Amino acid sequence: MKIVTAIGRRPVKPVLQSAMLCAASLLAACQPQLPEAMRAGLVYCSEGSPESFNPQLVTSGTTIDAISQQLYDRLLDIDANSGELKPALASSWRVSDDGKVYHFSLQSQVAFHKTEYFQPSRSLTAEDVVFTFNRIMQPQHPFHFQGGGNYPFFQSVDWASLVSRVSAEGPLLVRFELNRPDSSFLSNLATDFAAILSAEYGQQLQQSGQLHLMDSQPIGTGPFRFREYQKDVLIRYYRHNQYWRELAKPEQLVFDIVPNNARRMAKLFTHECDVVAFPRIAELELISKRSDVDVQESTAMNIGFWAFNTAKAPFDNVKVRQALAMAINREAIMQAVYFGHATTAHSVLPPTSWAYNAQLQPQVYNPAEAKKLLAEAGYPTGFAMDIWAMPVQRLYNPNALKMAELMQADLAQIGVRASVVSYEWNSFRRKLGENEHDSVLIGWSADNADPDNFFRPLLSCSAAQTGTNRANWCDENFDRLITQALLTADQKQRRSYYMAAQQYLSEQMPLLSIAHSQRFQAITSDVKGVQINPYGGIALANASKGAQ
Known part of the structure; x- marks a missing residue:
């Protein structure tokens, strides 16, 4: 289903909420139970x-919520209170002085799932870890191209060029050899995407010629x-x-x-x-x-943003991007969409990050200056464009359709004729991955505290190739800054690179950062x-x- 709207609908008034939910209760009664x-x-x-x-194959929060923490374990976990790394399937680890070799000792007697379709004969070993990461890295691996051969998170952080070899040095000892130091390496092993698979299950599927079942009939620990x-x-x-x-x-x-x-x-x-x-x-x-019913609330590491497809004209023009950003009344969005339960974003990094640049000049709302910039860019009468809006709620954007309609009205004030486009969620993501959009309202929730978890998956050149970079923005200057940050373990030095990267983003404007939202969930x-x-x-x- 595709939805295209003209100039926006009026927001639903709060006084109607109770009536809406009562009607919803009647609707639910008619649904299959x-x-x-x-x-x-x-x-x-x-x-x-x-x-x-298989969480290796996706970046969708909807998918990750449903599968990653339920079915799988990772080598490392993240302490939800401190953000520090802690042992998981790896009981301990050590790093070489040059930061290029990591050894992980594994827990013993870790059982894989026993199901109707798989009966494991052994516990977790180093062989399973090698199998898991070689699938991601090696095109010749029998499972590499199952599911299309795309590993979006790992490709966005350039995993295949970073890790030269993964090997078993004993039944419960794994060695990772890197081509260069990378200060985000351990954090990436703790992400929801770094789930450990079963090599024995893989062998069974190879023998039966059913490799595709690895990712639809899952086995984890x-x-x-x-x-x-x-x-x-x-x-x-x-x-x-x-x-x-x-x-x-x-x-x-x-x-x-x-x-x-x-x-x-x-x-x-x-x-x-x-x-x-x-x-x-x-x-x-x-x-x-x-x-x-109880409502739970927490500060979360996330960013909701409006990304411009810089691979298309006129969004390849920095003045056009700056003009579009300047035309948006974010204060109105904060009230009408987030109802005050979010912080206006001035960077892709949340203010709680140790690398946040608090010196950035806030993006101003100035329709007159926006019209002037458009004229300088060669569009004195504006142009037509699409705003793609997610059909589902996400942590970083609770109502993308409503936000798009507010933005649609703002853009009309500078002569930009915007249509709001949406599809069913899986179709939306597929078409987005095929770069059909002019611009899109979407976002990102970090699953570790390292700043790199925002920069590379969202804005690096490698992420532009894999599709997680929704702005399709590949800039050598930006990539150089975030790469330099990874080559040092010194936090002060890393921070200086990330500060410069944020300043550069605010000037180039491949996306407009909108909000860092609070996270809510409701439970009985x-x-x-x-x-x-x-x-x-x-x-x-x-x-x-x-x-x-």
């Missing part, structure tokens, strides 16, 4: 279907094991009873896929869902008045043990409900 057996355990109402069951997936309906997991850490509390975990926000809220109110992703900010006050009051992670993703293994 999950069978009682599937509702046993914990039910998480998700906003969309996963694109894959995480707290839950895969049981069932019905597209656009549900995902069902069972507890992994041989889990090497504390066992998951729910025996079953169901992701009930409900794209419509009002229906998700209605299911929460009728207790068909225990946890709901991304409640609309406009509805938080109403939700918080219910005694049977009888659910305990579900906490918001400031570094993205969601872990549900510790959730308990009622007398469970």
Whole structure:
């Protein structure tokens, strides 16, 4: 489905929210209900279907939330309170003096999932780690091109040219050899994308000629094991009873896929869902008045932005990009879309980052100056363009369609005729990856505290090639700055490079940073043990409900 709107609709008034939710409750009553057996355990109402069951192949937060922390473990984890790295599948690690060789000692007796389609004969070994990362790095690996051969996060951080070799030096000892020092290397091993796969399962699939099942019938070491997936309906997991850490509390975990926000809220109110992703900010006050529902809030590492496709004219012209940015009334957006639950962004980095440049001049709202810049760029009467708006809520943008309509009206004041375009979420992402857009409202949630987690995936030349750089912006000067930052472990020196990179971005304007949003989730009051992670993703293994 494609939606194109003319000059924007009026925002829904807060006084209508209660009536809307009441109507939504009636709508939900008409929807197919999950069978009682599937509702046993914990039910998480998700906003969309996963694109894959392998986090290496995606960057979508919807997919990552559904699979990464549930099915898989990584070599390292991130402490949600301090942001520091801590052991996970790797019990310890050491680094050579030149920063180019890393040794990881693995936990012993880590069991892989036992399912109807795979019966593991051994525990985790170094062979599994080698298999996992060679798949990403080596085109000759039998699984490299399964799923298209794209590993967007790893390609955006130039993983294949960074890591020269991964090898097993013993059953539980892994060696990574790098071509150059990289101060973000350990942080990248702790991301949700760095899930460890089973080499033994890979061998089974090779023998049966079913390599494609690796990413649709998953095997990991995480707290839950895969049981069932019905597209656009549900995902069902069972507890992994041989889990090497504390066992998951729910025996079953169901992701009930409900794209419509009002229906998700209605299911929460009728207790068909225990946890709901991304409640609309406009509805938080109403939700918080219910005694049977709790709203959780946390500061999160994220950025919502408007990216210009610099591979297309006129967005290849820096004056045009500056004019478009200057035409947007972000104060109005902060109130009408975020309802004050966000911080106006002056950089892609949140102010909580140690590399944030607080000296940046704020982007001003100045339609008169914007019109002047457009005339200087050769567009005195403006031009026509598209604003692509996500059809789903995300942490960094709770209502992209509404935001696009506000921007549409702003742009009309400088003669730019904007159409708002949206598609079903998976189609939206596919078409976005094919660079069909003029501009897009989207964003990013970091899953570690390293500043590089914002810069390279969003704006590097390698990310432009893989599709995570939605501005299609490849600038050698910018790439040089962020590369130099990675070559030193000295934080003060790294910060100086990142400060300069942020200043350069504010001048070149490949994207307009809009907001750093608070993260919210709604849970029924009888659910305990579900906490918001400031570094993205969601872990549900510790959730308990009622007398469970």
